[in-house]
Amino acid sequence: MKGKRSFKIMALLIIAVMLMLAACSGGGSNNNNSGGSTGNTSSNTGGQSSNSGNTGSGSGPAEEKPAPMKISIMIPSFSTELPDKSSPVWQRLEEYTNTDLEILFTPNSSYEDMLNITLASGDLPTIMNVGKTPSVISAARNGAFWDITDYLKDYPNLSQAHPVVLNNTSIDGKIYGIYRARTLGRMGVTYNKVWLDNLGLQPAKTIDEFYNILRAFTYDDPDKNGKNDTYGVVITKYTGPWDIMQIWFGAPNKWGENENGELVPDFMTPEYREALKFFRKIYSEGLVNEDFAVMDSAAWNTPFVNGQAGVFVDVADNARRLDNAMQEAAPRDEPYTIVTQAPVGPKGHRDMPTSGWSGMLVISKSKVKTEEELRRVLDFLDKLNDVEMKLLLGYGIEGRHYDMVDGYVVPKENLDAAITQELTGMNQLLMFIGEQEPGYAPTPINAQIAEVQKANEAIVVGNPAEPFVSEVYAQVGQQLDNIIGDARIQYIVGQIDDAGFDAAIELWKKTGGDDYIREINELYKAAKGK
DSSP: OHHHHHHHHHHHHHHHHHHHHHHHHTOGGGGTTTOSSSOOOOTTSTTGGGGTOOOOOTTOOOOOOOOOEEEEEEEEESOSOOOOTTOHHHHHHHHHHTEEEEEEEEEGGGHHHHHHHHHHHSOOOSEEEEOSOHHHHHHHHTTOBOOOTTTGGGSTTGGGOOHHHHHHHOBTTBOOEEEEEOOTTOEEEEEEHHHHHHHTOOOOSBHHHHHHHHHHHHHSOTTOSSSSOOEEEOOOSSOHHHHHHHHHTTOOBSEEEOTTSOEEEGGGSHHHHHHHHHHHHHHHTTOBOTTTTTOOGGGTTHHHHTTSEEEEEEETTHHHHHHHHHHHHSOOSSOSEEEEOOOBBTTBSOBOOOOSEEEEEEEBTTTOOSHHHHHHHHHHHHHTTSHHHHHHHHHOOBTTTEEEETTEEEEOSSOOHHHHHTTTTGGGGOOOOSSOOOOBOOOHHHHHHHHHHHHHTTTBOOOTTTTOOOHHHHHHHHHHHHHHHHHHHHHHTTSSOHHHHHHHHHHHIIIIIHHHHHHHHHHHHHHTTO
């Protein structure tokens, strides 16, 4: 205790001397609003003083760098092996942004549940990754998050956010979060290339061919080990693959126009039902893992990497991650994976796009009390979009996790698991706004990914209701989603038939669905000027 008292006395003496010097110089009066812990308060500087250290004018002394700002961040995780503050990646992030970070990694499979619990508690972290769900919309309207609409222009990176994507993320015309940008035509079908070669097959061009590959991967011993130990496609409780594949059959992307020009939900269309029948068929034939409804998405890659499953329906760039993991286990000159566009379905060549974003980072008012603090948090988010931070969070530390060769990122091979863990999950902080960072060299897989994503731009199916914010959905949207989500699973596994699914739709309509459809169509007509 004596040591601590001496330290405090010494610190007070130093501060007193500094204040006297500042008063004598005449420069201190311009810095009264800067504070030691909140940074710059000027409305047109974007809070840049939090990392600059010198904001004084005239001949006055340089202003001290503020103490690191404590920031807590809740983001999803897709792995169980995650970094902590001992990670050099974490430490460099804190040093660059002058922050003391608490990163709350939350399993993706339970993220929505934890998010809703956190919102209900009212005790929110500084920053949260959220979607435009009913609970988030309600929280925004009730003042849980800062409205940052008028602040983005003040920051060099955030000011470059795409207006269309901002519109897609807006709530009642206001911007509450910084979106995490995503490639529009990002989806793809990844195959185990070794299995295709072993069976003399090519990637599917049609849905029938896709089915044949799933069946061959399940019953024709694709790994040539003489055992019945493989299956076609791996899916988890994350519904993304089902959502993607139903678009192949001609179902709308969440909402579509009927013959009267009115919007209807996807599950009320005959194309959706045809997709359901296909899903039920591949499940009944064992072409998809039996435990998909309860399998944690954190383990999604594992069956493919371990040679149990041979098809992966998700973002095209996952082909690279799957191949990297397989190469680490057994290096070979050729890639283990091949990625292609979606197969052509009965309504032509179609695929599900992203909305240009995957979650947005909102700032809570429970932790950030003042505009000064808000600007410092925005400065932190802006710095995460600097090229240096994109490289750090996406690839790690140069010389440790990757090398730069001819301007391209080349990941180091056969890294120790502990070194890999230093970086795992940190990319969930990336927003990808502003200047483009260097990427991977154009390897065969990277070239395939780029080709698929570019070609997808011509076949993606938009959601006409994407920009609309529904009052009904804000109130009962979670219940509505659960009704159809549960019914879809029950239909796929054979617990209900068409009559059972029709009954679920009727329940959906009575629970608020009819009002939801009416409201969406009113917004749709208003947007079209009718």
